Amino acid sequence: MRAGDEHIWALGFPDWQEVAGRFSVADLHRQSQRCGIYVLGFANGERYVGQAVDVVRRFAQHRQTHDDITHLTFQRVKQADLNAVERQFIHALEARGLRLRNIEHMSVVQGERDLDLVVLPEEQEVWLTGDVSALQDDEARVQDEALRLRYRRRFERFMTSPYAPDALTVLGLYLQTVVPFPRRTELSFWSVSCLPDTGAPEGSTLLFRVNLNMQEVFSLFVEDSGLWASFHLAMSPLREELGEDWPQQIAELGWEMTDHTYAPGGQDQFNMFAHGFADITGLLQSGLSAQAMALMNLRLMRKGPTYYSRYHCFDLVDAAERAFIARQAELSLDTQ
Known part of the structure; x- marks a missing residue:
């Protein structure tokens, strides 16, 4: 045996x-x-x-x-x-x-993957520790002018929202904090859609959605009271750090969560919500929750490429990168 x-x-x-x-x-x-x-x-x-x-x-x-x-x-x-x-x-x-x-239904996939050709396994391991001081993403980004123009009008409509500056900062923070080597992996392994037509509950507008492999991992909405975000992240880092009663501890901190999952992410995931710019950026800068998001995202990238690259909005990513750099000191975050 x-x-x-x-x-x-x-x-x-x-x-x-x-x-x-x-x-x-x-x-x-x-x-x-x-x-x-x-x-x-x-x-x-x-x-x-x-x-x-x-x-x-x-x-x-x-x-x-x-x-x-x-x-x-x-x-x-x-x-x-x-x-x-x-x-x-x-x-x-x-x-x-x-x-x-x-691959399907698994949280972790074994063996050589397409991602390994873009980000070395050794780089993936170091990145997951959170110590990125010795890592370097590419300076140049992938370009597809036809795809860029396809969503130009949506992006321009997005920019008319009074919440656009905060939304862009949140997106830039997310990409730089919990998406592995975002310039190398953009379009092939992750994509972001601008003002998607589906997925917003009544009373809310979906501003953008980040997709990896075959599932969403981050959606940002706006309603009358302001911004709110939905994240899918791995539960294992929280269980290991906080113990089996981690959901209760999360609830006591004021965070809202559900056990909603998507098949591509496997069993080791849950859905978490944050309301308002301060709470959203605070969650992204919290070491434990950021680690859980990073783990989830790397696992999904290792499963395979994104299925939503045709909806990718380059203008949104450009603006998010600029917004994050401009407000990085305000966020008190030094991210590579």
């Missing part, structure tokens, strides 16, 4: 079937009993959790791209329950420390 197998058996899976060198497992699974959840075991000790209406066909597909599959275990699940059970099992095994090759 491999280390960690006991967590797989605890989910109701039977013993491993040895499948190294096989091109098919048709003889191992009756045709009427092939719908369910499976776990693949690889030669390097990693696993993969997946769902299949026909596990025999699914194994053959995996075999075409992975020649290091050595073991398979499978349990039957009703087709209507496949999505929910797959997500539950991935979260359970990840929480117990198993190395999974999955």
Whole structure:
């Protein structure tokens, strides 16, 4: 038995079937009993959790791209329950420390990623510590004039808001504080949309939204009483620092939060809100919450590129960078 197998058996899976060198497992699974959840075991000790209406066909597909599959275990699940059970099992095994090759539903993905070609893994590790004194982002930014012009009018409409100066400062602070190497990663790994048409609750206007991979991580709204922000961030740094009662401690500090999550971010996330310029910038400058945002964002970037690059507003980023630099002393923050 491999280390960690006991967590797989605890989910109701039977013993491993040895499948190294096989091109098919048709003889191992009756045709009427092939719908369910499976776990693949690889030669390097990693696993993969997946769902299949026909596990025999699914194994053959995996075999075409992975020649290091050595073991398979499978349990039957009703087709209507496949999505929910797959997500539950991935979260359970990840929480117990198993190395999974999955990307969807995972908080942390393993192996070489596209981001590593832009930001070295060593740079990512140092950046996550918060000590950026020895790190240097690129001086030049990516340019796409056609895309810039596409959202020029939206940006001009955004600038008519009396809240635009504070909103730009908040965006600049967010990008410089909790987005890894924002110039190198702009457009490919993160994007920001200006005055998006969807997602604002009644009584509020959505000023901008920052997206990484397939989910939003930061949205800034305005209502009659002023600005308010919605963040998605990792919960593990808060749990490790504050203990299991961290939600209560957060509430006692006056912060509003929910357990809302998006699938790309995995199980280690929650949704947090801040109201007013001072509270929003205070949250972004709080070491613990900023660390949780940074961890969430790096994980999402490692999952893959942003799916929302076609909505990116270059003018908004330009203005946010200028606003942040102009008010950096006011924010009492020295960020690289």
